[in-house]
Amino acid sequence: MSAPVLTTPAADAVVPGRPTVGQRLTSFMPVIALVVLLAALAVADPGFLTQSSLTAVARTSAPLVVLAAGATLVVLCGGIDLSIAALCSLATVFFALWLPDLGGLTVVAVVAATGAIGALQGLAHVLLRIPSFIVTLGGMSIFAAIALVISDAGPIRVVDRDATNWITLYVGGVVPMSFLVALIVIGVLALVLRLTPVESWIRATGYSESAARLAGSPVDLVKVAAFTVSGACAGLAAVMLVSRNFSGSPTMADNLLLPAVAAIVVGGTAITGGHGSLWRSLAGALVVTLLRVGLPIVGVPSAYEQILYGAIIVAAVALTLDRSKVLIIK
Amino acid sequence: MTSPAEAGPEVVHARRPQHRRGVPLRDAGPPIALVVIFAVFAVLSPGFRTLSNVQNVLDAAAVLTVVTCGITFVLMMGSIDLSAPGIMGASAITVALLVANNRNDNDFGLLGVVVAVLLGAGLGCLSGLALVVLKVPSFMTTLGVSAVGLGLATLMFAGVQPNISDALLEGWAVERFLGLARLTWIALGCVVVGWLIQRYSRLGRYAFAIGGAEEVLALSGVRVAPYKVAVFTMAGAFYGLAGVLVTSQLGAGLVQAGRGYDFSSIAAAVVGGTLLIGGRGGILHSAVGVLLVTVLTNGLVQIGVSPYWQGGVQGLIVVAAVAAAVIPQRRRNQVTK
Amino acid sequence: TEEAAGGGSATAAGACDPADVTLVGQVRNESNPYEAAWLTGGDAFAEQVGLTQERLTYDGDSTRQQEQISQLLAGDTECLVMNILPNGDSDTPPIVEGAEAAGAYLVTQWNKPADLKVADYDSWLSHITYNGVESGKQIGDALAEAIGGSGGIVALQGILDTGAAKDRFAGLEESLAANPDVELLDDQTANFSRAEALEVTKTLLTKHGKDVKGIWAANDDMALGALEALQQAGRTDVAVVGIDAVPDALTAIEDGTMTATVSSDGPWQGGIGLAIGYCVATGELAVEDIAPDDRAWFAEQFLIEQDNVTDFVSPEVDESDFACDNLFSRSQGAMS
């Protein structure tokens, strides 16, 4: 019979955890990717690194930044919004149609309308329990059809430019107003997330919806809100596009869907939800814009441009994704 | 195998302990929707219910079916695949340049087809490798590979459309057997092969399991990575074959041969009940989904819906069909992503 | 003309050193024969003047076209010459305004809103297009003749919001008015795409069956798609017409499977836009000297049928077409 043998008490194994240098570095990866890409482009064509060129990049990226910012919220909740581009196109048509009657109020009206449409999709998602992929895929084709019909399948010229003039200005002669607006959108959304419980609700929903619900988080409300913001952002992006093109068209933004989702992923936000942030999407959108306009401008031939685009975008994600937060990569 | 069931990727979901074998109601949703929609169109349009139109629908579904066969396995794993446009473009041009054509003196016939399919497999393998080695989500790797495929296709295209004059390949689109084009039989063959793989091969069952609980496979000592790569490779091969089929239909190798097939194949698979979270659905589900989508496209033209509205009506019907299918299985604390 | 560049001082309009000129050609993509040929023509012209052409493609994506242009204009625009194919009518105004603000020399082709006047701008030198109404009518008439003046036809429209598609269809309508026995059974869009045309034609063939005697397609790509559909349906009794004179269509006309097309000379288009810009930039041609009729004009086009197809099988780019005093030789008059 052995008596229990006691040895010395174990040392306290608990020490406070602080982020290591490596962890800090991973959270800055999107910015690093951006800088590396910019440097590479500058090497390929030194003319690319001029102020006017960078200003143009910023201006170009604004609609994409806004689209990506809105959709990021949906992705953080664990869903996806495939309708942003089609909704944005529809919004350009709205804008062009309503401008003669509403004048300066058109911007507000368009953003409100797309926000409401987004909310509608959110409600369909949470009430009918249809996966967001399907709801927004359906939304995509429905919005495209509506846009075609109300625009008579053609672009609508915007003659009165006063309503959008402000967005084409440059602050201090350098920073495009549209980019500033995009930054403000990101900033405001990020502040709301950071300062209120919304962030933990969104993350909890994205990481583990059932746990969030059983903890009494307003899961449905948060999701509907995310879709609403995503819709409103699509409306705002539409205003930017119209101010740039002087017209609204039923297919104007359709090709921005994949770049917007790519921007989110390149920023390092997990497509499965929970992990990520808005400023990551900002960096991602800038990377994607640089690739879209930078490669051809520095003289990469069309065929190689696509191959490079494919390779770089994968490499960028390889760099930015924080794998300690996302255990299984699907 | 029993039927797929239970939405949700959870490892341990202890609710509702009943044995489920046979086809539960939820899986019957898409086939029922197909029958209903078919019946509605048949009543509304005399042109729709002709035999030749049914043949037309089946023929029109061929390429989408082959693409969807590939993507189904990827979706079953819970991954996503957007590489179809690029891979199909590359394989379409490749096969057009390898069989008898107007650009060069090649006349490799069936060998050319095989090479194009292998090219597709290679590109698919690339997505898979980037996924498991670089740990980049498949959304991105496949988007990247699609761009690479389009780039390769543009390089090979070199400004002059390769037109094929290969009798075999042209025959696929033209010659009929039992009223259906050979292409359609090839697509049917793909469904059968896909089903056998899904049901009887380790690859297929593991793909299914990866979608259900990837981490558990690792705990059981299964190395998941090779299977993932293999699934993407197989999907790439299907896309490659689809590119060949498009070339056979169009009589020419087009860089844009696969345009739009990424989303339409995912939509078809999802409508059929292969959900994006993985671990659910299968080839037969997807085949039903493809038929549903094709019948819709065809029927809307036949009953004369304005081309402007067609997309919208299709979207509405798809959402309504899925909603009708999920309503009976709604639960309070159900996870819907 | 290869003199060393002068100082870095601002060059007055029209006084660029030939070696300083940047030539840019922008089309949708390099993956279709017509636009690839366009870029090749641009290269040929550039070589002729000892320069290289910067080739841009935007994959048929309006947003991306605008993004590329604004990026391009953010760089050095002093002696920039652009020969642009706008994706749609609505894409032209922002390009024009951007070029005007940056002082880059711009020639556009095909798409332009009717109310936008080239003469209102200094940097926008010229807009070139083919008379779509005319081409639509020409092939419409050829189709009517091919089916013996009476019977049903179906029309495949292009991308609905482009001027080219609208004009060509208007031409078809004129032709239908002139041939009252020809009936338009159905019109659908196949977005200028071969693959879409194949599917649409198949469905239309099952819908209208033997009533279809002819297919009018707004471009050759769609016509070729329609030909495949006919072949698969085993129909040899249907006449097909298109526009653009792409090589495959010419071959089909030679073979007798296709009835007619209208020439659009891609290589020439790729060269001529750069040539106009180059001449103005180097001061060999002053903007004021361009006749008002040559600011927006229709280029010469030909109806191609089996009897004259051999003349068009290998289009030659004639260097003399691009000489500064011979730029507008192919003009068929101002756009109305």
Added chain:
Amino acid sequence: MSTNLQTETGPDVPAPAHALEVRGLVKHYPGVKALDGVDLVVHQHEVLGLAGENGAGKSTLLKALVGLVRPDGGEIWVRGEKVRLGSIGDAAAHGIGMVFQEQSLVPNLTAAENIVLGSEGPGVRRGVYRWNTMRRLAQEQLDKIGSHIDPLARTDSLTFADRQMVEIAKVLRIEERTSHPPVIILDEPTSVLESKEIETLFTQVRRLREFASVVFVSHRLDEVLDVCDRVAVLRGGRSVGEVSAAGAAPADLHRMMIGSTGADDHYHGAAADRSDEPGRPRLVVRGLTGKTFRDVDLDVHAGEIVGIVGVHGSGREDVCRALFGAEPTTAGEVVLDGERLDLSGTRAACAAGVGYVPAERKIEGMVGPMSVADNMTLTKQQSRCTGPLVRPRKQATLVDKWIERLSIRTPHRGTAIQRLSGGNQQKVVLARWLVAGDVRLLLLDHPTRGLDIGARSEVYRLMRELAAGGVATVLLADSLEEAIGMSDRIVVMSDGRATTEVAAPAGSKPTPLDLVKEMV
């Protein structure tokens, strides 16, 4: 460590080498020394118990033995041979297999596939499934443990307990895969099982001893002493000693686990000083009907703990969820403190002061990648907010207070909860309802599942404290003993109906047998 090994209950013939030996194993995680030089010996043909508090490092040690955790230092010897275990496959090749603490089956595969997963053998020939062979292979394994599960049933259609059986059947395939006597590791296999199933399992464990070695982990110390030959104890990542099971009592083990001779305040002792206040019950449930339960009536007074017991499938869990608004009801009325309780959703329930701790912690209880602090304040946002704004300082103070109060072992309040041991996770989930101090009705579904004995006592103490503060508690206990010990009153459910009510005041507790009679 001790060398005076006693093997009275082991085989008489000493084995040539230890089945398994661990020397100085070390494993660091950021901020945590999970293993701090562990030594362990497993003899041939013995059942070795492994005991230790939550977070002592048991699971980490065992995972290192099957190649899932790569140790930072130390050695592993198998049958006298030093080995490196790089993967679970390596371990299997050395005859080591494990049943994990968290269930690890693929839910959408059949039971048969799960059983042979990774070692299909003749079940798969050249990549092609041979379903009949596979079914037979699985059936053989299931027969070993006397389970009657249909091998071709989908795993997610099985009950929790059946799935545990599948896991055991699966690990037993080690026997077929190695010529050596295997070492089979069971990490808390009993925590989700009913007593009958536990008996089946123990029969298996005893059978295994004939030809294999077993390492067995459980927080139910009586169980450990019952089935094991010898028990090794871990504390803070170190081996602190071992006892022979034959003569030891749970209290001895417990003392070693916590490193002091602190009182083992087990639940049986206390329960005394609750003041019985009659009057109107806080919670009144009348005729509650849902999919799996009918006409349930239930009263719970403020300060009362009411246990609900029933066999598996009795519907008690769904009643709890229904009261929390997480399960739809078709009829019935629920009144909390005189007000009708809104059962339309979980948010309404939270707002009304109802709290719920679900049994499936990993999926439903916690948000794994989020921090301890965020998990703790997820429900009661007001506890960390001023108006609509989050106050990090306020949150930090509050969370630290509760970490201390419940002695939650975590490196930091910002650590992701998934890095904590199961027991500590559970404490955080429980704390979630306490931070605001406004909970009136607490629904606890297996709140002590997977907790060590110390943590258990703390949870018990906490429950009593809350009850003393006036909280009404509904308890679905981990075991009948727990239900009896903790409850003031016990409601027996069977077949979706509340059939009987048994008073269980301190001093005159019913016996388990009394309850079992009512349950069936």
